[in-house]
Amino acid sequence: MAPTDENLPSASDIERFDPCAAARPAAPAQPTVSDRKPPTAASEIGWGLVSTAILAAWLGWQWGWVFAAAGVLGVLVHELGHLAAINSLGCGPGRIHVIPFFGGAASMARAPDTEFKGVLIALAGPVAGLAATAPFYLLYANGGDRIWLQGVLFIGGMNLLNLAPVPPLDGAKALGPALAWLHPNVERAVMILLGGIGVYWAVSHGQFLIAVVIGLSLAQALRGRAFRVPALRLTALQWAVSMGLWVGAVVLCGSVTWSALAPNT
Ligand SMILES: [Zn+2]
DSSP states (O other): OOOOTTTSSOHHHGGOOOOOEEEEEEEOGGGTTSOOOOOOHHHHHHHHHHHHHHHHHHHHHHHHHHHHHHHHHHHHHHHHHHHHHHTTTOOOEEEEEETTTTTEEEEEOOOOSSSHHHHHHHHHHHHHGGGHHHHHHHHHHTTGGGHHHHHHHHHHHHHHHTTTOTTHHHHHHHHHHHEEEEEEEHHHHHHHHHHHHHHHHHHHHHOHHHHHHHHHHHHHHTOOOOOOOBOOOOOHHHHHHHHHHHHHHHHHHHHHHHHSSSSTT
């Protein structure tokens, strides 16, 4: 893991523990560590396959094979959504990393120069990620076996949860700039409050890994470090659009999740 700029969030720590949230700039190239060889394409593909297999096996062991298939496909399509936004907004080339037990992460070569681009990149994952429900809907429509709705539930729920403004989730990056636009302390207070609730929920449900993930980000917030790489602030119009897009994404992900839960779908 390359050392990072002191001004950046401690990516070396969180990158490892990122539950799919993290569309963030890759660590800037450090001339002092230039002897570090870049991974070859073969080793990257190999590691990608191994980590995908570990993720699938873990999901399958925890919840069954439909969840495993939904988890792997859901993470992939979600990260592809981030990747498309990263590349089309001039922050690329982006890269996808599969993280066993936690999902995935998309990294980008350049940090967004405006907060609004960061919002769009953050929301692209959960919204595009819903496309992964299509094969599960089709399989359900083709025979009516409700087991396929588990895939829809998992993908919808995963993207919905990801929109919570809790670091390091996408919601923190999507809503953070709008909250900070009101006052930087509003963003910090919301993240600390919801992060605290998240840690409490995770611990009380025995989800200690999730508690550690949120706790690490929360510690960063409590230490007063920046959540995001500084960028041009939102204009009033961009603030309104950001809020609207976040609410729209929540409604969309919520509707998909609900469609899998509703009786007689
Ligand atoms: Zn994401």
